[in-house]
Amino acid sequence: MKVVVNQDACIGCGACVAICEDAFEIAANGLSSCKIKEEIPNELEDAVTDAMNSCPTGAIVLAEDSKEEEPVAEAA
Numbered sequence: 001m002k003v004v005v006n007q008d009a010c011i012g013c014g015a016c017v018a019i020c021e022d023a024f025e026i027a028a029n030g031l032s033s034c035k036i037k038e039e040i041p042n043e044l045e046d047a048v049t050d051a052m053n054s055c056p057t058g059a060i061v062l063a064e065d066s067k068e069e070e071p072v073a074e075a076a
């Protein structure tokens with residue numbers, strides 16, 4: 001799975017970072033972002049799922065459900 005943090009929903013509480021700092025970080029804007037832009041490695045999936053379920057605003061979503069990620073540099 002791939003996940004993204006909906007920047008409009010994140011309140012920067014830091015819960016996701018506390019649960020899985022390998023996958024999430026608080027960026028300079030005070031909001032969380034997912035550090036892993038590719039598939040979440042199997043060994044982190046449980047922690048990332050915990051973080052998704054623990055996010056108080058539901059800001060962490062599967063990438064395929066979101067239109068909101070930064071553009072990927074891909075040839076059109």
Ligand code: SF4
Pocket residue numbers: 005009010011012013014015016017031032054055056057058059060
């Ligand atoms: S748990 Fe949710 S609201 Fe809190 S920092 Fe992470 S993404 Fe943002």
